[in-house]
Amino acid sequence: MPTSSIPALLARLRPLGFTRAARAHFNLPPAALVEAALCRVEGVLTDTGALMCDTGKFTGRSPKDRFIVRDAITEDSVWWGDINIPFGPDKFDELHQKMVDYLEDKELYVREGYAGAHPAAQLKLRVVTELAWHNLFCYNLFLRPAETADTSWLADFSIICAPGFLADPAVDGTRQANFAILNFTKKLILIGGTAYAGEMKKGIFGVLNFLLPHTQDTLPMHCSANIGARGDAAVFFGLSGTGKTTLSTDPNRHLVGDDEHGWLPGQGGIFNFEGGCYAKVIDLAADKEPEIWQAIRFGSIVENTRFVPGTRTVDYANKSVTENTRTAYPIDYIPNIAVPSVGPVPTHIFFLTADATGVLPPLSKLDKSHAMYHFLSGYTAKVAGTEMGILEPQATFSACFGAVFLPLHPTRYAEMLGEKMDEHPVSVWLVNTGWTGGGYGVGSRMKLGYTRALITAALTGQLDEVKFRPHPIFGVQVPGAVPGIPTELLDPRRTWVNKAAYDQAASTLANKFVANFEKYAAAASPDIMAGAPLVAEPVGQVLVG
Missing domain, CATH: 3.90.228.20 (Phosphoenolpyruvate Carboxykinase; domain 3)
Incomplete structure (x- = not known):
C-alpha cells in the first residue's frame, strides 16, 4: 500500500499521542521497505537478496533497561525484581511525550499486524518505527493481516520504537540512554536508544506472558x-x-x-504467537540447517553479519560484531510449515x-x-x-x-x-x-x-x-x-x-x-x-x- 494521506494516518496515530506527522508510510510491502532502507543507507543487499543491517551499539536485548510501569494493574500481579523493574507512570507519560515530539518531525513507518495465530487469543498491534528496516522486521515477525483486511481498529497494544531518541537518565528515570518500557494500562511499549530489533518482538512476548494467563487461561x-x-x-x-x-x-x-x-485451555491446542522466525546464524551452513539457509533471500534480514572480503556473500563464521548474528524472515519462507500456525x-x-x-x-x-x-x-x-x-x-x-x-x-x-x-x-x-x-x-x-x-x-x-x-x-x-x-x-x-x-x-x-x-x-x-x-x-x- 502506498504512502497514506497524513490525515488518514493521524487518525490511527492520534491514540498514540501524535497530533501531527511530517511524513508517514502505512503498511508498506517488503519491496518498498527494502528500497527505503537502501535509500536511507540503513543496510545493504547480500548476494541472496537479503537486507543486511547493523543494530549499532546494542547487538542484543538489554535486560537491565527493560521496565514495567507500576500501577493499579501491575502492582499486585507482576513479579517485581531484577527482571521486572518498576517504572513510574508519571515518568512514562513524560518520556512518551518526549518521544512523540522527537518523532513528529521524522519520516515514520507504521505497521499493523497481530500476535496469536488462533482467533481465540489474538492481539491486534500497531507499530511506529523510525527505521524502515525495523518496519520490515515487524512485517516478518508479526502475523500479517490479509491485504483486504480492515485494520482501522483500535490496537490492543502498540509499540513506538525510536533508536535515535536517547533518554536522559537523570531526568527520565531510566538507567541509561536506552530503554524498553511496557505499560499495561496505556497498552503501549516505548523503545528508545537501541536499534536491536528483537526488543520489539520480545516486548510483545512479555505482554502476552502477562495477559494470557489472566484473560484466556492460556x-x-x-x-x-x-x-x-x-x-x-x-x-x-x-x-x-x-x-x-x-x-x-x-x-x-x-x-x-x-x-x-x-x-489454550481444554482441547484448544497450541498456536504460534508470530508470523516469522528470528534465528541465530553464527556458523550457519547449508548442509547443517538447509531450511534456514534457503530462507535468507529477498525480504529477509540479516543482522550484524559481515561479508567475505571483496564479495556480497555473508561470512557466517565472522564474529567480529557479535556472536548473536541473526536472520529474520516470514515463516512461509520455510517449506514444511503448518498452515495455519496452530496445532492440537x-x-x-x-x-x-x-x-x-x-x-x-x-x-x-x-x-x-x-x-x-x-x-x-x-x-x-x-x-x-x-x-x-x-x-x-x-x-x-x-x-x-x-x-x-x-x-x-x-x-x-x-x-x-x-x-x-x-x-x-x-x-x-x-x-x-x-x-x-x-x-x-x-x-x-x-x-x-x-x-x-x-x-x-x-x-x-x-x-x-x-x-x-x-x-x-x-x-x-x-x-x-x-x-x-x-x-x-x-x-x-x-x-x-x-x-x-x-x-x-x-x-x-x-x-x-x-x-x-x-x-x-x-x-x-x-x-x-x-x-x-x-x-x-x-x-x-x-x-x-
Missing part, C-alpha cells in the same frame, strides 16, 4: 513446536545453544513455529539442555513433579568462548526457559504446566544435547544423530514398552534401551572412565539446582518440590545393566 511458552504426519504435536523448550531451532525443524514434521507459542494438544514436550558437566542422561522421562521442577529450573550451561570472561563451563538457569520474559511469578507458569499434564496424556522428556563421557574439555559433545534418534523414538512410540529406571540423584526416568542407540550411552555414569568423578560432578550439579531453586521455594507447591534432586553424598548407582 499458557504462554518460550518454545518451538511441530506436528507429525499423524497430527501429533510436540513442543521444544531450550535456552540458546541447546538446539531448539535445529531439532524442531524436522523434514518429517510440519513446523508450527520456532520461538513463541500459547497452549501436544503429546510430547521436550526440555533441551546442553549440560556441559556430562552428568544428565541423553534422554529421560519426567513425571509431573520433575517436569514442573525442571521447567522452573530451565537449566543449561555456557562453555568457554561463548561469552567474554567465561573460561570454564558455567551452569545457567532461566525459569521456564525464558525468565527475562516472565512478568508473573515463575511458579504461576509451572503450575499451569502441571495442570495441563493432569488434563492431558502428555509425555515430558529431558534431553541432554551437551556432553557425555565427561564434562566439557574431557568428554565429547552428544552426536546430533543420536539426539535426533532419541527424540524420534519418543515421538514414534518406540519407548512405550521400554523399561525405565530412576537416576539415583535427579530422579528422572532413564530408558534401558533405545533402538539405534548404544546402551552404555543411556546411562551417563557408564560413559565416564572415572566413576567417582561422575558421582562428584552429579552431586555438585544437584547442589547447583537446589541453590538456584531457593528463590522459588517459598512459592513452590509440595508437588513441585517433589521433583528436586537429592543432594546427599553420591551413591554410585549404575542405571542400566
Whole structure:
C-alpha cells in the first residue's frame, strides 16, 4: 500500500499521542521497505537478496533497561525484581511525550499486524518505527493481516520504537540512554536508544506472558513446536545453544513455529504467537540447517553479519560484531510449515539442555513433579568462548526457559504446566544435547544423530514398552534401551572412565539446582518440590545393566 494521506494516518496515530506527522508510510510491502532502507543507507543487499543491517551499539536485548510501569494493574500481579523493574507512570507519560515530539518531525513507518495465530487469543498491534528496516522486521515477525483486511481498529497494544531518541537518565528515570518500557494500562511499549530489533518482538512476548494467563487461561511458552504426519504435536523448550531451532525443524514434521507459542485451555491446542522466525546464524551452513539457509533471500534480514572480503556473500563464521548474528524472515519462507500456525494438544514436550558437566542422561522421562521442577529450573550451561570472561563451563538457569520474559511469578507458569499434564496424556522428556563421557574439555559433545534418534523414538512410540529406571540423584526416568542407540550411552555414569568423578560432578550439579531453586521455594507447591534432586553424598548407582 502506498504512502497514506497524513490525515488518514493521524487518525490511527492520534491514540498514540501524535497530533501531527511530517511524513508517514502505512503498511508498506517488503519491496518498498527494502528500497527505503537502501535509500536511507540503513543496510545493504547480500548476494541472496537479503537486507543486511547493523543494530549499532546494542547487538542484543538489554535486560537491565527493560521496565514495567507500576500501577493499579501491575502492582499486585507482576513479579517485581531484577527482571521486572518498576517504572513510574508519571515518568512514562513524560518520556512518551518526549518521544512523540522527537518523532513528529521524522519520516515514520507504521505497521499493523497481530500476535496469536488462533482467533481465540489474538492481539491486534500497531507499530511506529523510525527505521524502515525495523518496519520490515515487524512485517516478518508479526502475523500479517490479509491485504483486504480492515485494520482501522483500535490496537490492543502498540509499540513506538525510536533508536535515535536517547533518554536522559537523570531526568527520565531510566538507567541509561536506552530503554524498553511496557505499560499495561496505556497498552503501549516505548523503545528508545537501541536499534536491536528483537526488543520489539520480545516486548510483545512479555505482554502476552502477562495477559494470557489472566484473560484466556492460556499458557504462554518460550518454545518451538511441530506436528507429525499423524497430527501429533510436540513442543521444544531450550535456552540458546541447546538446539531448539535445529531439532524442531524436522523434514518429517510440519513446523508450527520456532520461538513463541500459547497452549489454550481444554482441547484448544497450541498456536504460534508470530508470523516469522528470528534465528541465530553464527556458523550457519547449508548442509547443517538447509531450511534456514534457503530462507535468507529477498525480504529477509540479516543482522550484524559481515561479508567475505571483496564479495556480497555473508561470512557466517565472522564474529567480529557479535556472536548473536541473526536472520529474520516470514515463516512461509520455510517449506514444511503448518498452515495455519496452530496445532492440537501436544503429546510430547521436550526440555533441551546442553549440560556441559556430562552428568544428565541423553534422554529421560519426567513425571509431573520433575517436569514442573525442571521447567522452573530451565537449566543449561555456557562453555568457554561463548561469552567474554567465561573460561570454564558455567551452569545457567532461566525459569521456564525464558525468565527475562516472565512478568508473573515463575511458579504461576509451572503450575499451569502441571495442570495441563493432569488434563492431558502428555509425555515430558529431558534431553541432554551437551556432553557425555565427561564434562566439557574431557568428554565429547552428544552426536546430533543420536539426539535426533532419541527424540524420534519418543515421538514414534518406540519407548512405550521400554523399561525405565530412576537416576539415583535427579530422579528422572532413564530408558534401558533405545533402538539405534548404544546402551552404555543411556546411562551417563557408564560413559565416564572415572566413576567417582561422575558421582562428584552429579552431586555438585544437584547442589547447583537446589541453590538456584531457593528463590522459588517459598512459592513452590509440595508437588513441585517433589521433583528436586537429592543432594546427599553420591551413591554410585549404575542405571542400566
